[in-house]
Amino acid sequence: MTLASAYNLPPSTTSAGPSLPAPERTKTRLLELIKRHGPQTAQDLAYKLEVSVPAARRHLCDLQEGGLIESRTERPGGRGRPQHVFALTDQGEASFPKTYSGLCVDVLRHVQHLFGQGAVMQVFDARSAEIAARLQTELSPASPLPVRVQIFVRVLCEMGFDAVLEQEGDTWLVSKRNCPNLTVARQFQELCASELTMYQTLLGVPMTRETRIACGQSTCLYRIGP
Structure with a gap:
């Protein structure tokens, strides 16, 4: 499965091109950010995408329902207060190109x-x-x-x-x-x-x-x- 097929999108969506509707572009960018930077909080993702936290959570919820990401609790650096982060599932990982x-x-x-x-x-x-x-x-x-x-x-x-x-x-x-x-x-x-x-x-x-x-x-x- 590819990023495009995850939401029945055309192949160009993997580059978040201008032809995509905004919600699909945002979902694709969320997956890419988690892939590049590892598990992320909704707040961190919202900041990087320059969207509101509620907006980021809506897209994260859709991705979670689609089985592409999961929510879990982690301590930053192994210390500090636990926080909820979003990480790729095996299905989400498989959506990226492999050789x-x-x-x-x-x-x-x-x-x-x-x-x-x-x-x-x-x-x-x-x-x-x-x-x-x-x-x-x-x-x-x-x-x-x-x-x-x-x-x-x-x-x-x-x-x-x-x-x-x-x-x-x-x-x-x-x-x-x-x-x-x-x-x-x-x-x-x-x-x-x-x-x-x-x-x-x-x-x-x-x-x-x-x-x-x-x-x-x-x-x-x-x-x-x-």
Whole structure:
């Protein structure tokens, strides 16, 4: 999520440009001030924005209801009287631009350069093994396959893949309509290969992948069954 999408604003709002309505500009500036200077009191924020304290509190209340900031009590410098300050939540922090995917690609390229092609696959397999260990309880082999497949699709959705399930005779079709790891998947096919192996291990049945978003197709389509 970006600062713009937090309030369904156009991308230009992140720079608080003149095209924005004043309330949205103020909210964006409040988030930026808290990001730059850390937890702030309403009085400090009002002073920096050159608005009244009640006006600042109204905008802070909106941001708090939107889950972007939280109110807490702190002692300045660890001493003095406690005061109420506003700080970014994880959701608010995520609204600022991040370069995690680019960093991940750079790190994997260095791993490949230093330790060889196989090292990248080892990294992805270790990640897959860790994920599989967390999911083995939910995807118990003792459960019927239809139950395991439905749980599997739910887990994929929780991981950001926007998965849907269809049945075609004795075969299950799982479509992932989003790839949260697309930047990495386009650079390293090992990621998709490792995930496929993990899915087969978790479900305990044959599975084939027929399409890939990383190859320009609209979904990653998996066929599960005999």
